Amino acid sequence: xxxxxxxxAEAVRNAFARRGVRYLFxxxxxxxxxxxxxxxxxADLFVxxxxxxxxxxxxxxxxxxxxLTDNQAAEIEQGKDFVQLKNGPFDLDLIFAPDGIxxxxxxxxxxxxxxxxxxxxxxDIIASKAATNRVxxxxxxxxxxxxxxxxxxxxxxxxxx
Amino acid sequence: MNQWEGIPRDWxxxxxxxxxxxxxxxxxxxxxxxxxxxLDDASFRAFETTADYRRxxxxxxxxxxxxxxx
Numbered sequence: 704x705x706x707x708x709x710x711x712a713e714a715v716r717n718a719f720a721r722r723g724v725r726y727l728f729x730x731x732x733x734x735x736x737x738x739x740x741x742x743x744x745x746a747d748l749f750v751x752x753x754x755x756x757x758x759x760x761x762x763x764x765x766x767x768x769x770x771l772t773d774n775q776a777a778e779i780e781q782g783k784d785f786v787q788l789k790n791g792p793f794d795l796d797l798i799f800a801p802d803g804i805x806x807x808x809x810x811x812x813x814x815x816x817x818x819x820x821x822x823x824x825x826x827d828i829i830a831s832k833a834a835t836n837r838v839x840x841x842x843x844x845x846x847x848x849x850x851x852x853x854x855x856x857x858x859x860x861x862x863x864x
Numbered sequence: 865m866n867q868w869e870g871i872p873r874d875w876x877x878x879x880x881x882x883x884x885x886x887x888x889x890x891x892x893x894x895x896x897x898x899x900x901x902x903l904d905d906a907s908f909r910a911f912e913t914t915a916d917y918r919r920x921x922x923x924x925x926x927x928x929x930x931x932x933x934x
Contacts, residue, residue, distance in 0.1 A: 706897040709888040735894040740882035742896050771908075778910040785917040790907035800914050818887055835918070839930030849871045853879045856867050 707732070707746050707793045715746070715795075716820055718766050722759040725751040727814055728822045729801060729831060731843065736817045737825055739850045741843070745794050749823060751807040752782035752799045760797070768792045803827075803834030825851045901926055 719726060728736055730747035750760060757780035764779070765771060769791030771779070779786055779797065786797040804810050804827050813824040823831075829847055832840040868876050882890055902925050911917035921931035 704897060706895040707891070708895065709891045712891065732895075735890060736887065738879070738882050738890070740878045740890070740894070742894055744896055744898065744900070746895075775908050775910070783910040783912055784914045785911040787903075787906075787909040789904065798914075802914055836933050837918075837921075837931055838927075838934055841934050842930070846875060849875050850879060853868070853871055853876065857883070 704789070704794065706744070711793050712736075712746070712820065714767055715748075715763075718763040719760075720819075722763040722766075724759045724763050725756050725807070725811065726760075726821065727807075727810055728820055729798060729828060730796075731828075733822045733828050734825065734847060734850065736820050736822045737815065737828075737854060739847065741846070745796050747796045747798055749798050749801055749804070749807065749810060750782070751811070754780065757782055764788070764791065764795075769795075801831045801834075803830040803832070825854055900929060903929065903931075 718724075727733070727749045728746065729749040730745075731739070731741060731743040732746040735741065735743065750756065761771065761776045761779050765776075769788055771790065775790075782799045784798070784800040786799075788795045788797065804823075810823050810827050811821075813827060815822045815824055825847075829844065829851060832844055832847065871879070885893075909920075911920065918933070922933060925931045
């Protein structure tokens with residue numbers, strides 16, 4: 704399996720848009736879209752939990768080439784909190800209930816768009832990483848927080864120009 | 865006053881360099897693929913709750929992968 708690439712992110716964006724899937728890039732993959740220079744292995748998607756969105760998501764995943772059995776599709780449609788997909792052209796983590804973010808709608812209101820990619824706000828990405836309390840996330844937090852400060856100052860500077 | 869003074873110099877240089885790169889190039893540098901034992905050994909996993917997923921990681925993944933709790 705090759706690493707996740709820009710053209711695959713575009714394929715996700717386009718397939719999800721065609722099917723009307725409501726989702727946000729989250730985690731380090733989201734931070735990378737915002738400009739954070741770091742490395743990661745997977746793309747994490749925070750997906751709105753609803754039957755309609757679940758059905759649209761399954762249709763989009765199958766269009767992208769994910770080989771889902773009917774049982775697996777049902778688990779996704781149901782919106783299990785965390786789904787790991789390694790049965791397609793690239794790996795995806797689907798997260799319906801991330802740590803540190805209360806509701807999808809709130810994150811959606813705060814979202815940022817980068818070249819048409821919907822991305823969680825950097826504050827939500829950090830809140831989620833902080834809430835997981837995992838070793839790898841704890842190690843990433845100081846640099847992510849420094850990036851948030853850089854990103855915020857850049858935004859202010861661009862707004863005043 | 866330098867507005868960047870709270871940010872370590874080496875990190876600031878990396879942030880500035882990344883900001884000059886197009887997204888496609890940033891992604892090429894950012895996404896890597898290496899085999900992760902256990903984690904990569906199933907093509908599909910679904911967890912009822914995020915807590916279940918965290919517990920599974922604690923109990924099944926090698927600690928050096930970093931998925932365990934602090």
